[in-house]
Amino acid sequence: MNISIKRIRAIFMKDYKEFSRNYAVSIMVIFPLFFAFLFRDGGEVSIVFLLNVSFAMLTTFVQACLIAEEKEKNTLRSLMMTPASMLDVLLGKSALVAVISAIMMTLAVYIVGYTPTDIVPFVISMVLSIVLYTALGTICGLYSKTVLEASLAIFPVIIIFTMGPFGAAFEDKFALAKLLEYLPSSQLQLMLTNTAEVGVVMPLMIMLVWAIVVTAISFMLYKKRLMDA
Amino acid sequence: MHIEERFEKGKRIFPSFELVTVPNEIVVIQTNAQRKELFLQAVQQQPDIHTYLSQQGEYERLTVEELLRFLIDLTGDPMSVQAWLERCHLQAERKTKICNLISSKQRYVRLLRVLFATQSSIVIEEPFFYLDDEDRLYMKQLLSALAQTKRVFIVTSNLEDALMVSTHIYRLDADGMKKFDIADEEAVNEEVEVEEAPPIKFEKISTRKNEKVILFDPPEIDYIESIEGSIVVHVGGENYTCAMTLTELEKRLQHYGFFRCHRSYIVNLQKVREIITWSKNSYSLRLHVHDDSVVPLSRTKLQELKMLLNI
Numbered sequence: 368m369n370i371s372i373k374r375i376r377a378i379f380m381k382d383y384k385e386f387s388r389n390y391a392v393s394i395m396v397i398f399p400l401f402f403a404f405l406f407r408d409g410g411e412v413s414i415v416f417l418l419n420v421s422f423a424m425l426t427t428f429v430q431a432c433l434i435a436e437e438k439e440k441n442t443l444r445s446l447m448m449t450p451a452s453m454l455d456v457l458l459g460k461s462a463l464v465a466v467i468s469a470i471m472m473t474l475a476v477y478i479v480g481y482t483p484t485d486i487v488p489f490v491i492s493m494v495l496s497i498v499l500y501t502a503l504g505t506i507c508g509l510y511s512k513t514v515l516e517a518s519l520a521i522f523p524v525i526i527i528f529t530m531g532p533f534g535a536a537f538e539d540k541f542a543l544a545k546l547l548e549y550l551p552s553s554q555l556q557l558m559l560t561n562t563a564e565v566g567v568v569m570p571l572m573i574m575l576v577w578a579i580v581v582t583a584i585s586f587m588l589y590k591k592r593l594m595d596a
Numbered sequence: 597m598h599i600e601e602r603f604e605k606g607k608r609i610f611p612s613f614e615l616v617t618v619p620n621e622i623v624v625i626q627t628n629a630q631r632k633e634l635f636l637q638a639v640q641q642q643p644d645i646h647t648y649l650s651q652q653g654e655y656e657r658l659t660v661e662e663l664l665r666f667l668i669d670l671t672g673d674p675m676s677v678q679a680w681l682e683r684c685h686l687q688a689e690r691k692t693k694i695c696n697l698i699s700s701k702q703r704y705v706r707l708l709r710v711l712f713a714t715q716s717s718i719v720i721e722e723p724f725f726y727l728d729d730e731d732r733l734y735m736k737q738l739l740s741a742l743a744q745t746k747r748v749f750i751v752t753s754n755l756e757d758a759l760m761v762s763t764h765i766y767r768l769d770a771d772g773m774k775k776f777d778i779a780d781e782e783a784v785n786e787e788v789e790v791e792e793a794p795p796i797k798f799e800k801i802s803t804r805k806n807e808k809v810i811l812f813d814p815p816e817i818d819y820i821e822s823i824e825g826s827i828v829v830h831v832g833g834e835n836y837t838c839a840m841t842l843t844e845l846e847k848r849l850q851h852y853g854f855f856r857c858h859r860s861y862i863v864n865l866q867k868v869r870e871i872i873t874w875s876k877n878s879y880s881l882r883l884h885v886h887d888d889s890v891v892p893l894s895r896t897k898l899q900e901l902k903m904l905l906n907i
Binding site: 373374376377378380381384385388389439440441442445446448449450451 | 646647648649651652653654655656657658662665666667669670671672693709712713714715
């Protein structure tokens with residue numbers, strides 16, 4: 368599959384203009400900043416909560432809406448007939464969402480006034496999370512026909528991924544709740560709040576596996592869905 | 597290009613056929629909505645065909661200029677945005693967002709995608725639907741220019757749209773793709789006109805009453821009788837005399853459903869209500885007019901009348 372930087376850039380710019388002028392979707396960029404103001408001077412638990420919610424509400428939501436809108440307007444089918452390959456389209460879109468997320472998360476972390484003890488693992492975990500949540504957004508977008516459906520489809524992501532860490536509280540009652548610890552959001556929390564005990568390698572490895580698996584699923588689904596369409 | 601046959605509910609919608617191509621010309625396929633849909637489905641499965649469906653949407657928040665820039669970057673088209681704007685007559689709208697254009701222009705802008713197609717064949721569904729006259733003209737020019745380098749097919753259910761854009765019109769029906777011969781049809785129409793036009797002037801029946809000449813349209817006449825050598829035309833209960841003979845009248849009026857029911861009578865069959873049988877050899881026709889006139893029907897003419905009325 369051929370990739371062209373020129374085409375990816377064209378799709379990136381097109382999506383940027385569409386995104387910035389669609390206030391129903393672009394309003395979401397304020398979300399992390401708003402939470403950041405609420406959690407100013409909060410502890411590490413609140414910064415982790417802020418990050419996890421923002422990933423779902425911003426990264427996943429925007430990606431799902433971008434893809435669903437193209438499907439709704441039949442422009443994705445039309446895009447497939449141009450020389451742009453599937454990968455061009457997906458990379459162009461994901462790049463936009465990733466850049467927006469990265470900027471907003473940096474600002475949010477700055478506003479909260481959080482300084483990670485070790486910057487390198489923190490940045491790696493952010494990059495992995497952005498990849499993972501973008502892929503989740505792709506999956507949500509592919510399963511919805513309209514933007515409206517897409518905005519509902521991200522609810523399972525919000526609930527499972529951001530509420531996961533709280534599920535650990537039920538560990539004593541339900542053995543299954545222990546599995547929630549392996550969610551990337553829980554791993555992020557463990558890594559940032561409990562570094563001394565779990566270290567950084569194990570959480571990052573688990574997040575890496577998540578990112579690779581979900582991205583692979585989103586690519587396969589994308590390919591399959593477009594063949595059907 | 598080969599299109600496979602399609603069935604729906606056990607009925608053949610169209611057989612397999614070869615898509616006819618004409619170099620440098622647009623080919624129009626005229627068909628009904630159901631066949632159009634199935635045909636477009638079949639076409640979409642073929643590689644190297646760009647299909648434009650009428651429900652195509654657009655990136656509505658981009659301006660016209662931004663959309664063209666995007667399409668140029670995406671397809672690597674050598675022409676500049678400025679050249680494209682001029683070519684498509686869109687300079688005035690260049691800074692307008694597509695969602696703020698009037699609906700005809702929105703449809704026009706959506707159609708521009710086909711001009712950037714890299715495939716060698718392009719199938720367009722209803723390109724002229726809901727376009728203003730001006731936009732139709734521009735689109736026709738653009739598509740005709742496109743046909744110089746690509747094979748362009750237009751699928752429409754509207755014959756008028758088809759006639760506007762091309763002389764190569766094919767009709768797709770249960771028997772396949774057949775050429776729709778426009779020139780012949782026109783010639784046939786002319787012939788029919790030549791046949792019909794003069795008789796309308798002539799078929800007025802001129803009669804006299806009280807020194808006035810009165811003209812009747814054949815359908816007005818109830819029946820005509822011959823009384824002692826003079827011809828009497830009965831219309832709405834009134835009598836008028838006519839200078840022609842019954843034989844002449846019969847010849848002239850038989851196209852209008854008149855029938856020589858008796859040696860001295862011609863009757864307008866449209867007005868006959870009842871065939872009365874008096875005895876085995878004696879019959880009459882009762883007319884459906886206000887005074888219930890009865891006209892004799894001779895035995896020899898009965899068989900002829902029965903044949904005529906399919907009874």
